[in-house]
Amino acid sequence: MKDNLKRIFKGGLGQLTIPLIAIALLVIFNLIRDPSFFSIELTLNNNGNTVLSGNLISIINGASELAVLAMGMTLVTAACGGQDISVGAAAAIAGSAFVKILKSGPSINIGTVIMAFLFACVVAMLFGSFNGTLVSVFKIQPMIATLILYTCGRSIAYWINGGATPTVSSPIITAIGGFIPGVPIPTPVLIVIGVALVFVLVFHFTSLGLFTQSVGINGSAARLNGINSTFIKLLSFIILGLCVAVAGTIGVSRLGLINHETLLLDIEMDAILAVAIGGNNLGGGKFKISGSIIGAYVIQMLTITLYAMKVPSTDVKAYKAIVIIILVVIGSPVIKSKFQKFMNKIKSNRQRVSVKGAE
Amino acid sequence: MTKKKFGSLLLVASLVTTLLFSACTTGGAGNAGGSSSKGTIKVGVVNNPPSESGYREANVKDMEAVFSAANGYELKTAYSLKNDEQLQAAQGFITEGVDYLLISAAETTGWDEVLKKAKEAGIKVFLFDRMIDVDESLYEAAVVSDMSKEGETAVNWLLAQNLDEYNVIHIQGAMGSDAQIGRTGALDAQFASGKMNKVVQQTATWDEAEAKKIVESVINSGDDFNVIYAENDGMAKGAVAALDEAGISHGINGKVVVMGFDCNKWALRELKAGNWNYDGQCSPFQAQIISDIIQGKKTVTSKKIINEEKGFDAKTLTDDDINTYGLGE
Numbered sequence: 001m002k003d004n005l006k007r008i009f010k011g012g013l014g015q016l017t018i019p020l021i022a023i024a025l026l027v028i029f030n031l032i033r034d035p036s037f038f039s040i041e042l043t044l045n046n047n048g049n050t051v052l053s054g055n056l057i058s059i060i061n062g063a064s065e066l067a068v069l070a071m072g073m074t075l076v077t078a079a080c081g082g083q084d085i086s087v088g089a090a091a092a093i094a095g096s097a098f099v100k101i102l103k104s105g106p107s108i109n110i111g112t113v114i115m116a117f118l119f120a121c122v123v124a125m126l127f128g129s130f131n132g133t134l135v136s137v138f139k140i141q142p143m144i145a146t147l148i149l150y151t152c153g154r155s156i157a158y159w160i161n162g163g164a165t166p167t168v169s170s171p172i173i174t175a176i177g178g179f180i181p182g183v184p185i186p187t188p189v190l191i192v193i194g195v196a197l198v199f200v201l202v203f204h205f206t207s208l209g210l211f212t213q214s215v216g217i218n219g220s221a222a223r224l225n226g227i228n229s230t231f232i233k234l235l236s237f238i239i240l241g242l243c244v245a246v247a248g249t250i251g252v253s254r255l256g257l258i259n260h261e262t263l264l265l266d267i268e269m270d271a272i273l274a275v276a277i278g279g280n281n282l283g284g285g286k287f288k289i290s291g292s293i294i295g296a297y298v299i300q301m302l303t304i305t306l307y308a309m310k311v312p313s314t315d316v317k318a319y320k321a322i323v324i325i326i327l328v329v330i331g332s333p334v335i336k337s338k339f340q341k342f343m344n345k346i347k348s349n350r351q352r353v354s355v356k357g358a359e
Numbered sequence: 360m361t362k363k364k365f366g367s368l369l370l371v372a373s374l375v376t377t378l379l380f381s382a383c384t385t386g387g388a389g390n391a392g393g394s395s396s397k398g399t400i401k402v403g404v405v406n407n408p409p410s411e412s413g414y415r416e417a418n419v420k421d422m423e424a425v426f427s428a429a430n431g432y433e434l435k436t437a438y439s440l441k442n443d444e445q446l447q448a449a450q451g452f453i454t455e456g457v458d459y460l461l462i463s464a465a466e467t468t469g470w471d472e473v474l475k476k477a478k479e480a481g482i483k484v485f486l487f488d489r490m491i492d493v494d495e496s497l498y499e500a501a502v503v504s505d506m507s508k509e510g511e512t513a514v515n516w517l518l519a520q521n522l523d524e525y526n527v528i529h530i531q532g533a534m535g536s537d538a539q540i541g542r543t544g545a546l547d548a549q550f551a552s553g554k555m556n557k558v559v560q561q562t563a564t565w566d567e568a569e570a571k572k573i574v575e576s577v578i579n580s581g582d583d584f585n586v587i588y589a590e591n592d593g594m595a596k597g598a599v600a601a602l603d604e605a606g607i608s609h610g611i612n613g614k615v616v617v618m619g620f621d622c623n624k625w626a627l628r629e630l631k632a633g634n635w636n637y638d639g640q641c642s643p644f645q646a647q648i649i650s651d652i653i654q655g656k657k658t659v660t661s662k663k664i665i666n667e668e669k670g671f672d673a674k675t676l677t678d679d680d681i682n683t684y685g686l687g688e
Contacts, residue, residue: 165687179604257625261565303572304572
């Protein structure tokens with residue numbers, strides 16, 4: 001423990017410095033603006049459940065889909081050195097597949113919901129492997145390869161259900177998107193914890209993390225060392241597909257409605273941003289999933305802060321952009337190395353002073 | 360070796376299936392009708408694809424129902440979101456020799472030449488849903504919605520409720536869209552006059568989940584409100600989800616008045632159940648008006664015909680209304 005602390009003081013938090021500073025700044029800013037901003041209350045909701053509510057809960061709950069997608073996006077970024085811009089459209093497809101199964105049966109029970117979710121997973125993994133094949137086998141730039149699904153994905157989502165906004169209502173769906181009776185924590189938050197746990201276990205018990213990193217740093221070197229880089233790249237897209245299915249399912253369950261045009265709209269950009277804020281190199285290689293998760297919460301906290309400040313509709317995006325520019329510039333290699341040089345200078349000055357003092 | 364081959368085969372197979380999937384949805388333009396018989400009126404419809412929205416889906420179905428063979432029509436349709444593809448389709452209909460050309464254009468510009476050709480060929484043109492920037496002489500009539508009137512109808516209904524005070528959460532559609540500008544206008548006038556109090560005015564860009572976040576943030580801030588004015592049904596549903604999670608009552612006998620637009624069937628059912636209070640219509644049913652003009656049952660007095668639109672009160676809504684005016688399923 002003591003060693004750990006010492007290491008942190010000496011070398012900083014490494015990759016996590018920027019996202020943690022960002023979150024700290026947002027917290028301080030909000031506390032100054034409104035000391036009760038983060039207060040949490042227990043309220044009785046209209047379904048008769050006692051649930052937690054407050055801005056903090058809104059932030060953690062609202063960022064769920066983004067956090068799940070950011071985890072998968074980190075893996076694709078690390079392995080392929082590029083990003084999947086079709087995750088929003090793919091989530092609309094997965095969500096539509098989920099609704100399709102739910103609506104095909106006479107009633108919705110636990111069994112049909114599980115079936116529907118598994119079907120959504122298969123569909124999303126299929127589309128993930130489509131993207132992955134283009135990137136890994138045909139060596140197409142990820143952004144170009146996924147542009148195809150980005151363009152046509154929402155039409156496919158429409159085609160699955162026919163109607164523009166099919167609705168599903170069931171206590172089970174409400175429980176997935178809202179609260180399980182007797183549990184005061186929003187279910188999407190629990191799902192994020194579950195997905196993160198799966199990632200931790202996979203990285204602990206397999207060499208996926210190491211393989212992904214080496215493929216991302218130098219694909220041919222990795223291949224010479226016996227790693228099938230094509231497969232690793234494809235696998236990263238399939239795993240992202242699973243994340244997409246989870247995000248789509250949460251998105252649909254929140255309101256019991258699928259609008260293929262607006263479900264998780266523009267989330268691909270936020271997911272990429274979360275990866276970037278998390279200090280990951282967008283060119284592939286070394287990565288830290290925890291950074292991306294924090295990045296997702298930074299973005300959501302920013303949005304909720306702007307809502308709480310009642311920034312006018314037309315200005316929200318501009319304010320968001322300003323904060324993000326600052327974050328990304330501070331995290332850039334140029335500023336980092338300048339900062340490092342500056343710190344070294346101070347250190348050497350101090351040493352010189354102490355040496356002089358000794359004389 | 361064989362294992363490797365099998366692997367790559369699998370990859371190609373998955374690629375091909377997904378490609379096929381996407382190909383299915385991009386097709387579908389230009390469904391020519393059956394063989395023409397004498398006495399039928401040939402109508403060519405250039406429209407946006409039904410996948411655009413619930414509105415468009417109902418619009419396309421309405422066109423097909425009114426201009427049916429049973430009613431003495433031969434219908435040809437072309438759907439695209441792109442103006443140039445729409446122009447080509449219109450050109451195609453003119454060459455084929457339709458009697459009437461009905462257009463809901465993707466963009467307001469670029470239609471001069473095609474409409475002039477239609478006029479030369481003696482084809483009569485009707486615009487529906489959307490106006491085009493051309494000389495009035497190039498078309499017979501334009502049947503359109505008046506979005507600002509939709510807003511006025513809704514706000515007048517709200518004023519008639521005689522609430523003690525109006526503390527309004529206003530959730531807007533995509534900024535700059537016709538529906539947003541129209542539906543915002545009337546409410547903005549009330550805010551300006553001081554009759555209603557603006558608690559918050561935010562855009563959710565038609566996104567249900569975003570609407571929920573906006574209402575959540577107001578609840579968390581502790582500000583008092585008693586009206587939610589959402590510019591479409593989906594966003595109203597998102598807002599209500601936030602109220603439900605916070606344990607705030609809504610609808611008839613509730614604390615918060617909930618208002619939506621578009622009249623989706625599921626939304627009207629929420630009204631019927633008393634969970635919402637008001638839903639404003641945005642009518643996609645222009646076909647009957649155009650058909651009446653074609654058959655001489657209705658005379659054109661002004662080139663711009665405003666489609667009559669209703670607003671539904673949860674207290675007076677009937678099941679018939681849901682079946683007649685509800686969109687979707």
